[in-house]
Amino acid sequence: MNTDVFGTYACYYDLLYGDKDYSGEVEYIVQSLNTASPNAQNVLEFGSGTGRHGRLLAEQGLEVLGIEGSEEMAARAKGSPSESRSPKEGSFDCVHGDIRSAEIDSTFDAVLALFHVVSYQTNNADLLKTFWNAHRHLEAGGVFLFDVWHGPAVLTERPSVRVKRVEDDSTLLTRIAEPELDSNKGTVTVHYTMLAESKTDCKLTRFSEEHHMRYLFPTEIDLLATQTGFIVESSEEFMTGSAPSDKTWGVFYVLRKQS
Numbered sequence: 113m114n115t116d117v118f119g120t121y122a123c124y125y126d127l128l129y130g131d132k133d134y135s136g137e138v139e140y141i142v143q144s145l146n147t148a149s150p151n152a153q154n155v156l157e158f159g160s161g162t163g164r165h166g167r168l169l170a171e172q173g174l175e176v177l178g179i180e181g182s183e184e185m186a187a188r189a190k191g192s193p194s195e196s197r198s199p200k201e202g203s204f205d206c207v208h209g210d211i212r213s214a215e216i217d218s219t220f221d222a223v224l225a226l227f228h229v230v231s232y233q234t235n236n237a238d239l240l241k242t243f244w245n246a247h248r249h250l251e252a253g254g255v256f257l258f259d260v261w262h263g264p265a266v267l268t269e270r271p272s273v274r275v276k277r278v279e280d281d282s283t284l285l286t287r288i289a290e291p292e293l294d295s296n297k298g299t300v301t302v303h304y305t306m307l308a309e310s311k312t313d314c315k316l317t318r319f320s321e322e323h324h325m326r327y328l329f330p331t332e333i334d335l336l337a338t339q340t341g342f343i344v345e346s347s348e349e350f351m352t353g354s355a356p357s358d359k360t361w362g363v364f365y366v367l368r369k370q371s
Contacts, residue, residue: 120319122184124308126162127280128287137226138168140351141257145222148255148345148366152221153202156249158211158242158258159229163189163204169224170204178206179214212241219251225258228362234299234326243340247369256342256367259350263298263329268358271300284309300325330356333365342367 145152153175160166160178162185169176180186189206207214211229223246233239246256271291278285288305301324308317330347337344348354350362 121304121306121321122162122182122188124283124285124306125185125188126164127278127283127285128276130278130280134164134168137351138165138172141165141169141224141226142172142174144257144364144366145255148257148368149221149253152255154218154220154222156216156220156223156246158223158225158246159227159232160189160206161185161227163206165224165226166204166206170202172202174202176202176204177216177218177220178204179209179211179216180206181208181210183208212238212245214245216249218249219254220249221251221254223250223254223256225256228259228261228325230258231261231325231327232323234297234324239326239336240340243336243342247341250369252369252371254369255345256369257365259362259364260333261300261325261327262356262360262363263327263332264356264358265361266293266300266327267295269361271302279311282311284311298327300327330363333367337367341370343370 155169155174155176157166157176157178160180163178166176166178166189178189180189186206186208211225212233230239230242233242243256250256271293273291274289276287286307290303292301292303294301301322304321304323306319306321309315333347334344345366345368347356347363347365349356349360350364354360356363
């Protein structure tokens, strides 16, 4: 995974995903975690971004430590306050590190990798390293929960050019996403062009980034799990709980570490 892809992007990340249903996603994650591991308390989060999932999980009483590959994103995650206060609030912290190799001197009840973090591991070696690192940081019987781009949907519906426009009090932001599918490698390269216009002085900032994504099939997840000491406990459409189909872009997996 190229940890530099979220460098400049980090400045606009929260604005760009301001319409994302973080609260609903966290409610879904907590329900899934309670089902898979009712006594789970300590959570390691791979790819924390700016920390919005992690802070909301802390407000549900969980003790969350994030690992984030982008130094800029990790700094924002550490520096951002909780969005609300809760009487059962746990804690959230974030460190800069590589989810494939970072070593935390502790084990956890659960490892999370949300918002397609696993799909940013575009080759088999990096996928195996990520799964092994989740395994080594879990207690016996702990669970690894993550979502990925679902191969059948990617090949059926095919990625398309998308334009997103958002704004806040200071910035007008336009993002153009132009995907390039490589079916031999099982990857999609998304070419992003970002145009940020300051409402204060009309200054225009333009930059481009490439995000490389791996789409995965259930048989690949099964093989990765087997090779790294997990069993696949469940898979479903992210957020809905429906059975995955060739129209399901995001599939959520629960893997359990074998004792």
